[in-house]
Amino acid sequence: MPELPEVETIARGLAKRITGDVIESVWLGSKPEPLKSPAAQIEAALQSKKISGVRRSGKHIVFDLQAPGTKGSAAQWIVHLGMTGRLLVCSPDQETEKHTHAVLRLESGREVRFVDPRRFGRLAVVENFTPPGAEPLNTSAEQFATLFRGRKTPIKSALLNQKLLSGVGNIYADEALFRAGVRPRRRAASLNREEFARLHKGLQQVLKEAIRLGGSSISDYVDSNGEEGFFQLKHRVYGREGLPCRRCKTPIKRVVIAGRSSHYCPKCQK
DNA sequence: ACTATTTCCTGGATGC
DNA sequence: TGCATCCAGGAAATAG
Numbered sequence: 478m479p480e481l482p483e484v485e486t487i488a489r490g491l492a493k494r495i496t497g498d499v500i501e502s503v504w505l506g507s508k509p510e511p512l513k514s515p516a517a518q519i520e521a522a523l524q525s526k527k528i529s530g531v532r533r534s535g536k537h538i539v540f541d542l543q544a545p546g547t548k549g550s551a552a553q554w555i556v557h558l559g560m561t562g563r564l565l566v567c568s569p570d571q572e573t574e575k576h577t578h579a580v581l582r583l584e585s586g587r588e589v590r591f592v593d594p595r596r597f598g599r600l601a602v603v604e605n606f607t608p609p610g611a612e613p614l615n616t617s618a619e620q621f622a623t624l625f626r627g628r629k630t631p632i633k634s635a636l637l638n639q640k641l642l643s644g645v646g647n648i649y650a651d652e653a654l655f656r657a658g659v660r661p662r663r664r665a666a667s668l669n670r671e672e673f674a675r676l677h678k679g680l681q682q683v684l685k686e687a688i689r690l691g692g693s694s695i696s697d698y699v700d701s702n703g704e705e706g707f708f709q710l711k712h713r714v715y716g717r718e719g720l721p722c723r724r725c726k727t728p729i730k731r732v733v734i735a736g737r738s739s740h741y742c743p744k745c746q747k
Numbered sequence: 748a749c750t751a752t753t754t755c756c757t758g759g760a761t762g763c
Numbered sequence: 764t765g766c767a768t769c770c771a772g773g774a775a776a777t778a779g
Contacts, residue, residue: 478772536773560772561757576757595756597773630750639774647772695771735751737772 479558480536481613481644482687483698483706487564488533490701491540491589494566499527499545499584505600506578513555513601522552522602523581535608535643538564553606559597565590566701608643613680616642622673625665632668632676633661634735645680648693648715651740653680655714660746661739662732686711714740 479487503520505512512519526542529550533539540554556564569588573580579591579600591600611624624641625632635641636650645653654661656679659672668676687693692706695716699705709716713723718731722742731740 480773557773559756559774593756594758595772597756599774628749634750637773736753738770 478560478646478648478695479562479692479698480646480649481533481684482649482708483692484536484538484558484644485533485688486692486700486706488531488538491538491564491566492531494701495528495583495587495589496530497528500524500581501584502582504580513599519554519600519602523554526551534606535610535612535639536646537606537608539606552602552604555601555603555606556591557599559593559595559599561595562591562593562598563699564701565592565703609640610638610643611641613642613644613684616677618674618677621677622670625668625673628665630665631662631734632659632665633737633739635665637737647737648695648712649680649683649687651715652683652713655741655746656683658746661734661741714742716740
């Protein structure tokens with residue numbers, strides 16, 4: 478499941494490999510298209526544009542485009558990977574996988590392919606992308622605590638709310654709460670200053686460490702090279718129901734909050 | 748203005 | 764072995 482660290486890894490890989498390349502042709506696939514912009518608009522915006530950069534914003538991958546021979550930004554191609562989306566850079570000879578929904582042919586002779594079996598991913602073209610919420614890694618402890626002021630919803634749900642924080646998903650929300658020693662069901666507004674400080678620090682630490690290890694490969698996540706990440710080996714609670722807590726050996730619990738499984742240590746988290 | 752719930756979608760795991 | 768059912772979850776839509 479691509480969350481901030483996985484999306485960051487993919488965006489960095491893409492930036493390294495295709496920055497400066499030019500989109501020669503665009504193919505958009507099939508029936509119920511996972512598009513947020515009309516297909517014709519996406520095709521027109523991408524056709525013959527130079528990719529001046531690729532970066533992450535929240536869980537979105539932003540491709541900055543330029544009209545050939547100009548300096549200013551033309552538009553941005555926005556890709557959200559959903560649950561199972563992948564962006565791959567490959568040779569045209571490579572067999573096209575099932576569930577390939579978009580292919581960009583580049584002047585260098587390579588292709589960028591968007592593959593997404595579960596179709597939760599989204600493609601769009603915009604002028605000036607702004608994420609709906611704050612970037613977790615660029616948010617001060619004070620700003621962070623302010624986001625949750627007066628919220629009655631469980632802290633786990635608040636962390637997943639992209640309008641508050643952009644980029645945190647189920648894995649890193651659980652991991653950050655473990656590091657902070659806070660149970661996922663706690664009402665957001667009930668956390669005290671120290672708990673917010675620990676959560677802010679824990680979240681930034683876990684995101685940074687996960688980026689360092691290339692993200693978590695749980696189901697089918699791979700980066701733009703097809704490489705898996707390694708952070709899943711470091712998970713302290715996510716996916717560890719019934720297994721001993723790495724800190725105190727108490728079995729990890731799993732509960733469902735707002736329809737999402739949430740993992741925590743009943744002894745280490747209050 | 749919030750919050751909670753449902754829906755979308757497919758492949759893999761599980762159960763009988 | 765085969766078929767049905769369940770489950771994973773990001774975010775938009777819907778309901779309260």
